[in-house]
Amino acid sequence: MSDTARLILEGQEYEFPVLTGAENEKAIDISKLRGTTGYITMDPGFKNTGSTQSGITYLDGENGILRYRGYSIEELAEKASFMEVAYLLIYGDLPNAKELDYFNDSITHHTLVHENMKRFFDAFPLGAHPMGMLSSMVASLSTFYPESQNPNRDITDIDLTIHRLIAKIPTLAAQAYKHNVGLPTMYPKNNLSYVGNFMHMMWGVPAEEYEVDPIIESALNKLFILHADHEQNCSTSTVRVVGSSQANLYSSVSAGVSALWGPLHGGANQAVIEMLESIRAEGSPLQSWIDRAKDKTDSFRLMGFGHRVYKNFDPRARIIKKAADEVLGQLGIDDPVLDIAKQLEEVALNDEYFVQRGLYPNVDFYSGIIYRALGIPTDMFTVMFALGRLPGWIGQWKEMTENREPIGRPRQVYTGATHRGFVSLNDRK
Numbered sequence: 001m002s003d004t005a006r007l008i009l010e011g012q013e014y015e016f017p018v019l020t021g022a023e024n025e026k027a028i029d030i031s032k033l034r035g036t037t038g039y040i041t042m043d044p045g046f047k048n049t050g051s052t053q054s055g056i057t058y059l060d061g062e063n064g065i066l067r068y069r070g071y072s073i074e075e076l077a078e079k080a081s082f083m084e085v086a087y088l089l090i091y092g093d094l095p096n097a098k099e100l101d102y103f104n105d106s107i108t109h110h111t112l113v114h115e116n117m118k119r120f121f122d123a124f125p126l127g128a129h130p131m132g133m134l135s136s137m138v139a140s141l142s143t144f145y146p147e148s149q150n151p152n153r154d155i156t157d158i159d160l161t162i163h164r165l166i167a168k169i170p171t172l173a174a175q176a177y178k179h180n181v182g183l184p185t186m187y188p189k190n191n192l193s194y195v196g197n198f199m200h201m202m203w204g205v206p207a208e209e210y211e212v213d214p215i216i217e218s219a220l221n222k223l224f225i226l227h228a229d230h231e232q233n234c235s236t237s238t239v240r241v242v243g244s245s246q247a248n249l250y251s252s253v254s255a256g257v258s259a260l261w262g263p264l265h266g267g268a269n270q271a272v273i274e275m276l277e278s279i280r281a282e283g284s285p286l287q288s289w290i291d292r293a294k295d296k297t298d299s300f301r302l303m304g305f306g307h308r309v310y311k312n313f314d315p316r317a318r319i320i321k322k323a324a325d326e327v328l329g330q331l332g333i334d335d336p337v338l339d340i341a342k343q344l345e346e347v348a349l350n351d352e353y354f355v356q357r358g359l360y361p362n363v364d365f366y367s368g369i370i371y372r373a374l375g376i377p378t379d380m381f382t383v384m385f386a387l388g389r390l391p392g393w394i395g396q397w398k399e400m401t402e403n404r405e406p407i408g409r410p411r412q413v414y415t416g417a418t419h420r421g422f423v424s425l426n427d428r429k
């Protein structure tokens with residue numbers, strides 16, 4: 001097969017190299033297109049644009065395959081700890097026992113945040129959205145660690161920044177939660193696992209010894225792994241683009257948190273539960289919701305359905321659906337919202353509109369149900385997603401930095417007014 005692509009423009013022929021990925025994916029390298037032809041490509045939403053060559057996550061949307069560094073998501077979700085997966089995504093291989101010990105130890109030693117940050121939390125209004133708080137707090141970490149702002153820092157400094165960020169994000173997330181429920185901040189407990197410590201900071205109270213429930217710990221471990229990376233999605237691309245200006249890791253990840261917040265991305269898990277609750281409250285037949293989702297004059301979409309890259313099924317949704325059943329069973333919770341979710345899935349999957357467009361439940365359709373069963377408030381769902389996605393953002397930022405990728409700066413086709421002379425205020429109609 002040819003390893004070049006030919007383009008004929010205004011009667012002239014140009015050749016562009018074809019790149020082949022490790023799994024035989026093909027791309028036309030048009031990085032010299034503008035220089036040689038004067039043209040740019042137009043691809044709103046970057047639906048056909050590869051922004052980088054990455055060795056982190058492989059995703060085959062047609063066949064529902066997701067692998068981190070070659071390991072299948074199914075195997076990792078079943079057998080690995082979140083910290084092992086974090087190490088894998090960031091450093092390229094699963095850690096051996098010594099490497100994992102060192103990693104865990106380093107993370108454990110950076111879980112405290114500067115006491116002054118408590119004053120930032122005090123200043124947020126009660127009921128502030130925790131994603132807004134998290135994004136601000138992550139960005140403000142850079143002010144406490146100015147060395148992170150030096151773009152020429154060495155590898156040890158970068159590792160320290162990475163470990164600090166992984167260590168502190170659960171502390172900040174739990175502080176955001178405690179702020180809204182009006183309970184005292186819980187300091188980290190370093191004898192607990194990463195997930196166990198987060199649970200202690202979320203649900204522990206100073207007067208009592210918090211006991212980590214292994215069912216919840218294991219469910220959260222799985223959820224974090226399932227969310228840990230997803231190649232060049234909206235928030236990850238944001239992290240890479242912000243980082244490409246050599247902005248520090250904290251600021252780049254803070255931008256990723258903001259990108260994740262939107263209901264079309266990570267915010268969908270909150271939107272799903274809100275939608276299911278409205279369906280329950282209104283009591284109208286499920287078909288009427290499906291009809292609304294299909295109606296192009298109605299802005300309503302079936303939240304938790306559809307995905308930019310999965311057009312057959314989302315492998316994470318399969319794992320999570322099973323996990324939701326198990327967790328609710330183990331905790332003895334009978335949630336009517338889960339029943340509605342199952343019925344809705346059934347109706348949608350048999351509807352021609354959804355079948356034709358390849359719209360299937362995505363990871364967010366079921367994750368919210370588990371979070372709800374664990375007693376996590378709805379507005380914290382996307383924060384949970386951010387905790388899981390952090391190693392992916394970091395791994396992608398590190399890869400982009402090490403590859404010395406150029407600053408992200410797309411072009412446009414200008415459609416505004418052509419040149420006009422300035423008209424003074426008195427002469428304007």
Ligand code: ACO
Binds near residue numbers: 263268303359363
């Ligand atoms: N409900 C109803 N119709 C939908 C839905 C939906 N949830 N999703 C897509 N469609 C329709 C579109 O209207 C469009 O129809 P058309 O071809 O007749 O115009 C077609 O399916 C293709 O949809 P696009 O919006 O072009 O697909 P895109 O890849 O741009 O968007 C997205 C993907 C944003 C996830 C979309 O499916 C959506 O809005 N889903 C609901 C929000 C959601 O669950 N987001 C979470 C994504 S997973 C994650 O971020 C971890």
